[in-house]
Amino acid sequence: MNLIEELKEKLAPDRVTTNETILDQHSRDESYHTPRLPEVVVFPESAEEVSEVIKLANQYKTPVIPFGLGSSLEGHVIPPNRGMSIDFSLMNKVLEVRENDFLVKVQPGVTRSQLNKELKKYGLFFTVDPGADATLGGMAATNASGTTSVKYGIMRDQVRDLEVVLPEGEIIHTGNLAEKSSSGYHLNGIFVGSEGTLGCITELTLKVYGIPEHIMAARASFSTVDDAVNAVVGILQAGIPIARVELLDAFSMKEVNLYSETNYNEQPTLFLEFHGNEAGLKQDIEFTKDIVLDNGCTAIEFETDTAARNQLWEARHNAAYAYIHGNPGKKLMVTDVCLPISHLAGAIKDARKAVEESGLVGGIVGHVGDGNYHILLMIDVNNKEEIQKSEILNECIVEYALARGGTCTGEHGVGIGKQKYQEKEHGPALEVMKKFKAVLDPNNIMNPNKIF
Amino acid sequence: MNLIEELKEKLAPDRVTTNETILDQHSRDESYHTPRLPEVVVFPESAEEVSEVIKLANQYKTPVIPFGLGSSLEGHVIPPNRGMSIDFSLMNKVLEVRENDFLVKVQPGVTRSQLNKELKKYGLFFTVDPGADATLGGMAATNASGTTSVKYGIMRDQVRDLEVVLPEGEIIHTGNLAEKSSSGYHLNGIFVGSEGTLGCITELTLKVYGIPEHIMAARASFSTVDDAVNAVVGILQAGIPIARVELLDAFSMKEVNLYSETNYNEQPTLFLEFHGNEAGLKQDIEFTKDIVLDNGCTAIEFETDTAARNQLWEARHNAAYAYIHGNPGKKLMVTDVCLPISHLAGAIKDARKAVEESGLVGGIVGHVGDGNYHILLMIDVNNKEEIQKSEILNECIVEYALARGGTCTGEHGVGIGKQKYQEKEHGPALEVMKKFKAVLDPNNIMNPNKIF
Missing domain, CATH: 3.30.465.10 (Uridine Diphospho-n-acetylenolpyruvylglucosamine Reductase; domain 3)
Structure with a gap:
């Protein structure tokens, strides 16, 4: 028997597939990383079945790639060379x-x-x-x-x-x-x-x-990204327990308006949200208003009803899709550094300059309350020059962050795209990670070629 | 040369000692666990010196025990058999x-x-x-x-x-x-x-x-521990962002009053604290008042000035010392389980009954907002029956917690005292921990005999 036959015996024939369309669906994520086909996709229904599948993979020394929905941004679910994709769509309760x-x-x-x-x-x-x-x-x-x-x-x-x-x-x-x-x-x-x-x-x-007793959302517009970032630093330093504070630059606001059919100001904007009791919220909001106005806010609008608030956050969540939709034929590359908050304004200023100089299509969005921001770049993966430019840009952004005690990835993970920065970021601690990996996975079957 | 001579060469002779008094100070923590002398105590001044010392320890296969102030409660700093205690008192900047x-x-x-x-x-x-x-x-x-x-x-x-x-x-x-x-x-x-x-x-x-803009503390007395615990569950479920919520039973309140010269009600009591803006705090406090009164609170007193608030928390922090001071000649044994909050009332009820049945001197204090509580037991370590009783009690408490998805130690750590529960609590995950330990410490020199 071969691996696929054994898998069909352990699970059931209809939950082990080599169908080309399904293999293709498991070859890619939402990023610019080059797709590669797995050899087989399995659909387990329990931990015991996953265990059986993994034992077989060990026996055949076949790579195993866990697969959720393929929405990762650094190539996490792309098989290294063939291997077995484990799809968890039947374990969804x-x-x-x-x-x-x-x-x-x-x-x-x-x-x-x-x-x-x-x-x-x-x-x-x-x-x-x-x-x-x-x-x-x-x-x-x-x-x-x-x-x-x-x-x-x-x-x-x-x-x-x-x-x-x-x-x-x-x-x-x-x-x-x-x-x-x-x-x-x-x-x-x-x-x-x-x-x-x-x-x-x-x-x-x-x-x-x-669910919080009271929720209030707002949009605050600024003439410059710097002003917006300084306002965020002010809010944090005032100790206001803000629930959300998101930055979108003018370019991103344009993409959002186009995709989400909103008509928000197309200026650098903070999307804000407050959670708490009514009286406390009111005081937090008053204080926040003072801080943003002190930092050059040109307009602040509150979303008073739930529908408008939901629309606001849906528009924010769809920002990446807005870029993808607005740039057909191109693929998304997203930077993801995170820095100590005192370096955020400098980092974003530097990043904007770098995007402009590169001539690439891109804008900035970010979870600026955590010191984490993204440059969304739309690149033509068939255009070597664009790829090279975007890679140089990413490298500059990462170097800037690492030099200031930051990290190359705040939330997207290492996958394939951030491997080259691991040595620089972790130094000899990387050896500790490799030892942990080797001692648990002696055959190196679990998602090999990721992180390291 | 032997280990001690080599150490004196690497550090300086006055920072390597075999003085009996100093060895004795490094033989114990604040718990009932049996003291054991180290062979030598070193006082490094930098990471580089610690590195040199540890390299020597590897060469001589000598256990290394990091030592802060010896305030641990499960024997963490007690040498396994001789070994070298690394005292960090010179690295205090x-x-x-x-x-x-x-x-x-x-x-x-x-x-x-x-x-x-x-x-x-x-x-x-x-x-x-x-x-x-x-x-x-x-x-x-x-x-x-x-x-x-x-x-x-x-x-x-x-x-x-x-x-x-x-x-x-x-x-x-x-x-x-x-x-x-x-x-x-x-x-x-x-x-x-x-x-x-x-x-x-x-x-x-x-x-x-x-430091929060506004802080308000309170003491709420109840006729029974059950009422107090139910009030805590109510506060948490209402989503009030409480900053501190501590339980002391009637026995603990007596010990606290004696030691801290306070005259608090000697009933089961919650010590509460709220952090936030003025308006939000006021609303949180009103809501909390309603909840505690609904749960049988017999009196609630607010500490309005900073001195009274500081006294309250100092009294709470000194609770363990109050027990030690009130029971000369005895040693402290503290249980430390933590459970899902829905099981807290049942667990504490069960614990109180077990203490009463054991006939030991003991009371309950705890960080009940986290589901973590302690029984403070004062035992005569020369009395075998008392030791046995306290061990049986501890075991019952731990079994109760583990059976309900809890942990044998919420905050004190495993050290020596909780080793026997590791297999039961972690199951096969314990093997993963042991693999990580073995791969980083092949000679098993770093605080051996702790945790595992």
């Missing part, structure tokens, strides 16, 4: 909502919007919201974050427990259901963000929050 | 305050009160506050937490970067200065809470917060 414990247990194929739809019934919500409607397994694998991380934290902060199938097939739990623990090494932390290189996540227990 | 980034860089021997004294000049504070005035190196090693963790998180949440000397002498950095990162494996997370078994922490970059 919300298993348990423990409303009194603010916990939810889900399978890895559940998407964030699917989860929030279910949680709404309980007056709860899941905070982490990357642009894409990604799966929670994928979000844990890349340590995703989003617009609300400035208040509620990143994906790693939400994970209480993972069920993981290790590279040799053993099934473990990495945590427990308690709010905190000092018992043994923090395995939750190391598996979140390991990008499928240390095992397959087959279940997640996540922290959720009560 | 606050190296840098980056006020605009809300970051501080410190050496491991800095204590939390020393740091807060320095930070106050900048209007900042460090949030984590275990009972003892521990060193920050020790707090990171055990993943300590305290009264404010319900709002600001635990020690692991504050660590942006550690400088660590690995078990073979290499010096690494585990993180960076950015608010978030998805670059490589999360080494910060695994070194925090590793209890000196993976290396020596020689520098920490920590997150700090602005």
Whole structure:
């Protein structure tokens, strides 16, 4: 028997496929990275099946690539050379909502919007919201974050427990259901963000929050990006517990208006949101108004009804799709550095200059409250000059961040695209990571060629 | 040359000692665990010196035990059999305050009160506050937490970067200065809470917060512990962003009054604190009042001036010392489980019954907002029956927590005392931890016999 025949025996023939269309769907993510076909795609229904599949992969020394929805941005789900893609779309159930414990247990194929739809019934919500409607397994694998991380934290902060199938097939739990623990090494932390290189996540227990009593959103326009960034620094330094603070430059506002059919000012803009009790919110908003006006805000508009607020955040979440839609035939390349907040204004100023000088189509959006911003570049992957320019640009941006104690990736992960910066960013600590990888995955089958 | 002669050559003769009094000081912590003398105590002044010392320890296959102030509660700093204690009291400098980034860089021997004294000049504070005035190196090693963790998180949440000397002498950095990162494996997370078994922490970059605009504290008395716990669950479920919520049972209140010369009601009591803007705080407090009164609160008193508020928290922090002081000749044993909040009332009810049945001297205090509570037991370590009773009690408490998805240690760490529960709590995940330990520390010199 060969691998595919054995797989069909372990799972079921209809959940093991070499269909060309399906192979093609599992060859790419949403980025500019070159697609490569897997050899086979499997659709397990349980951790036990994942374990069986991984044991076979070890036997055949075949690479294993966990696959959620393929919305990653650094080539995480692209097979190294053939290999087996494990698609989690059949493991897509919300298993348990423990409303009194603010916990939810889900399978890895559940998407964030699917989860929030279910949680709404309980007056709860899941905070982490990357642009894409990604799966929670994928979000844990890349340590995703989003617009609300400035208040509620990143994906790693939400994970209480993972069920993981290790590279040799053993099934473990990495945590427990308690709010905190000092018992043994923090395995939750190391598996979140390991990008499928240390095992397959087959279940997640996540922290959720009560939907805030009061929510208020606003758009603040500025004449320059610098003014907007300085306003953010002011808000943070005033200790205002802001729930969201997102920057879009003038170019991004144009793309957003076109795609989302909004008519927002096409100036550098902050999208803001406040969560809390009514009286506290009012005071926070008054204070924020003072700060943004002191920093050159030219107009601030509040979204008073829920529909307008939802439209605002939908427009923000669709910013990357707005770029893709507005630039047919081109592919998305996104930078993703994160820096200490005191260096953010300088970094963004430097980045804007670099984009202008490169002559590429691109704009800036970002979770500026965390010191994380993105340049969205639309490139023609068949045009060598454009690719080269975008790579030089990315390199400049990363160098600037690393020189100031920042990181090459705030939330997208390393995948293929950020491998070249790992040595520089981590120094000898990279050897520690490699040792952990080697000791858990001696045959190097779990998503090889990612991170390292 | 022997180890001690070589150490004297690498450091300086006066920073390598075998003085009996100093050896004795490094043989114990604040718990009931049996002291054991190290062979030698060294006082390094830099990471480079720590590296030299650890390289020698490898050569001589001598255990290395990092030592802060010896305030641990599970025997973490007790040498396994002789070995070398590394005392960090000469590495006690606050190296840098980056006020605009809300970051501080410190050496491991800095204590939390020393740091807060320095930070106050900048209007900042460090949030984590275990009972003892521990060193920050020790707090990171055990993943300590305290009264404010319900709002600001635990020690692991504050660590942006550690400088660590690995078990073979290499010096690494585990993180960076950015608010978030998805670059490589999360080494910060695994070194925090590793209890000196993976290396020596020689520098920490920590997150700090602005001192809140307004702070209000209160004491709420209840007729029963159950009522108090139910009130806490109510506060959390209402989504009130409470900054501190601590429980002391009637017995603990008596000990506190005696030791701290206060005259608080000697009933089950919640110590509460709120941080925020004035208007928001007022609304939070009104809501909290309603909730505690609905749950059988018999009296609520607000500490309006800063002195009374400070006295309240000093009394709380000294609770363990109050027990020690009130029971001369006995030693402290503290349970430390943490459970999902929905199981907290049941767990504490069960614990109280078990203490009463055991006939031991003990009371309950706890960070109940996190689901973490302690039974403080005063035992005569020369009385075998008392030791046995306290061990049976601890075991019951841990079994209760583990059966409900909790952990055997919420904040004190494993050390010696919680080793026996590791297999049960972690299952096959314990093997992953052991693999990580073995691959970084092939000679098993770093604080051996701890955790595993």
